[in-house]
Amino acid sequence: MRAWLKPGYGLLLLLCLLPLLLALPRMLQLWDGGAASSLRVFALATGILAMALLLLAATLSIRLPGLDRFFGGLPQIWLVHRLAGFGAFILIMAHAVVLGFAAVPADLSAAIITLFPPFENWPVWSGWGALLLMVVFLGPTFQFFGRPHYQRWKTLHLLAIPTTLLALAHVFPLAGEFWIWVVLAVLAIGAMVWRKGLSPHLGRYEYEVVGVEKLVRDVVEVQLKPRGKTMPYEAGQFVYLTPMDPNLSAGKGEEHPYTIASSPEDAILRIGIKDLGDASHALQTVTPGTTAYIEGPYGDFYERLYPERDQLWLAGGIGVTPFVGGARHLREADELPGQAGREDANAHLFYLGRDHVRAYYLDELMDIGEHHERLTVTPHYFRDEGPMSEDFLRRHCPDFAEREIYMCGPPAMIDHLKQIFVRAGVPSSRIHSEVFDFL
Ligand SMILES: Cc1cc2nc3c(=O)[nH]c(=O)nc-3n(C[C@H](O)[C@H](O)[C@H](O)COP(=O)(O)OP(=O)(O)OC[C@H]3O[C@@H](n4cnc5c(N)ncnc54)[C@H](O)[C@@H]3O)c2cc1C
Structure with missing residues (x-):
């Protein structure tokens, strides 16, 4: 099933919108139709949504083998985790700015007091603390100063834990609907405790x-x-x-x-x-x-939307590894991954490389292809053929556009191939790709 149609995403969307839906009556009471109250209601809505997204991002940091398949695989979860994190960041900033603006019509000092109250009003300050930490640990992800060093980026990302705790200290005393925040907080804290505390001992x-x-x-x-x-x-x-x-x-x-x-x-x-x-x-x-x-x-690399279709595999560089696993599975179990029970299923692998000198795993893949009529292997060398073309694909696999397509390799290769498939009329629901990069 297509990743975005997985039932897990419906549940996440509901969890994200529930706090807002529950707060709706309270927000309507606050609203008197005037500009200032409209801004206040908007600020409240952005704050609630930001907090829900932040807790959702924390929950999605969990790594539980098997669970990721309900969400289309771990790379897909990371993508949603990133989107939720960025969404929370933007909404938190909007929340603070709009809250300030809502108080301006009264007078400027009221706006300043709303945003920077005396220190006894610590929930507001813990909100600021959360935003500040977010700026610190999300900053490198925007890559303004180039690609961050992965391990340093990961260590910095640990600041997400105090950020979440400070954000909870902001929301519990200020928000109304207590139980939904308890549920979301338990999920978020549980995910972080598992990931950082328990999984290294119990999950390996x-x-x-x-x-x-x-x-x-x-x-x-x-x-x-x-x-x-x-x-x-x-x-x-x-x-x-x-x-x-x-x-x-x-x-x-x-x-x-x-x-x-x-x-x-x-x-x-x-x-x-x-x-x-x-x-x-x-x-x-x-x-x-x-x-x-x-x-x-x-991961869920060979999960299929159209099991009745044959497969087209395209591998570039070290992106050949999932196909090596797939071909070895065919050799040892006599079935293609994701197509158990379909005796006539077949796959055509295009091995994209610079030249034959660096074509690792190719001999073994060709050997499997020679002994199994269900796998065909065609090398494509950039040095001899130039970039992969629709003509090359059609010459070696005339029905390529009718197949379920799997690609793994460098981002530039994936982009180039996607353009070919889109031009050939392949619907995006039949094109699956994996890039070995989480940033
Ligand atoms: C789903 C997936 C499958 C992969 N499969 C293979 C494979 O079969 N063979 C292979 O050679 N490589 C594979 N990779 C890539 C491999 O993870 C990186 O090459 C390796 O982590 C680089 O680490 P490094 O310290 O040598 O290089 P670095 O210079 O530290 O990292 C190079 C890049 O690798 C990525 N990376 C580094 N560490 C991690 C990490 N802990 N988690 C996520 N990404 C990281 C980052 O994008 C980083 O910019 C895969 C990556 C992913 C996401």
Whole structure:
């Protein structure tokens, strides 16, 4: 089912609007038709909505394997988390500005007192504190001064916890409808306690690195074996990997998301890792025998809106990993991911690369394609063919526009391919993509 149609989003929307709906009678009582009362009601509405969005963003920071599928996968949840956070930020500012303006008709000092009352009126000051902290931790996300360092950005994001607590200290004494705020606060605080306090102990599987295979100069496949319980997963899902190798030059004890490249039938968990920064660089030489914690699985890559359709796969660079998992699943279970029971289902994989020298995993994928009539693999090298074109796709897969489309790769590749599909008349509901980037 399309991510936005997932039932989870209906529930979230309701939770977000409920405080506003419950406050409606109170707001109508306040409203006398005049400009000042209209502004006050508007300020109240923006404040209530801002607070609901802030608590929703905090709730969505939870990572609970399986739960994310009700929302179309974790990347989709992160997107809504970001939108809710930004929405809350804008509305909080609007709330403060409009509150000030509402008091101006009385006189300017009344406006100043409304916004900056004596310190005994601490709920107002805790509101200011929350806004200030939000400016600090959301600032880098806007990327005005370039892309922030991911780990520093993540550490700064911990300020979201005191922000939420200060915002609650603002809202409880001032807001009317107490119970709905209790419900939203319990969800938000529960999510944060799980994510930061409990999940690192209760939500992870202990694995051991049993092999590291070099695929090309800057890509390895890390192989892991469970020390205790095995994590069940489906092809195309991803995990958070936390390596504990004491010899790592960077990233020891840091969690990073990686797609599972093995088939769920495989006793070994395989992860293809490209050197994209300090932690992934260090992992190129992770020591076999060391511990790595695995959290997950997350994601819903092969979830389908139209199960009756054949599949078109397009992979670019390290974005090939979900398709490697899909092809290995076909080899080991004789079915395509997401199409169990459809014996005639088939997939056509276009492997987009610069040239054959860097085409890692391609030999294995071609081999699977040669032995399974349900998978066709076509390499496309930029150096020989230029950018991927509709003509190339049609030549090798005449019914490409009729298929359910899955893409994974760099954002520029995804944008380029989307344009081709839109021009070819493919409805957006049949185009699914994943970019390995959460910022
Ligand atoms: C859903 C998903 C699946 C992925 N699958 C793969 C895969 O199969 N193979 C692969 O090589 N890479 C994959 N990645 C990318 C991988 O997570 C990053 O390359 C890795 O985290 C980079 O960390 P670094 O310290 O080496 O580099 P940095 O320089 O710290 O980060 C480079 C970029 O990676 C992203 N990133 C870094 N740390 C994290 C984090 N903890 N959480 C989210 N994003 C982060 C940020 O956008 C950052 O700008 C995937 C990413 C996502 C979101």
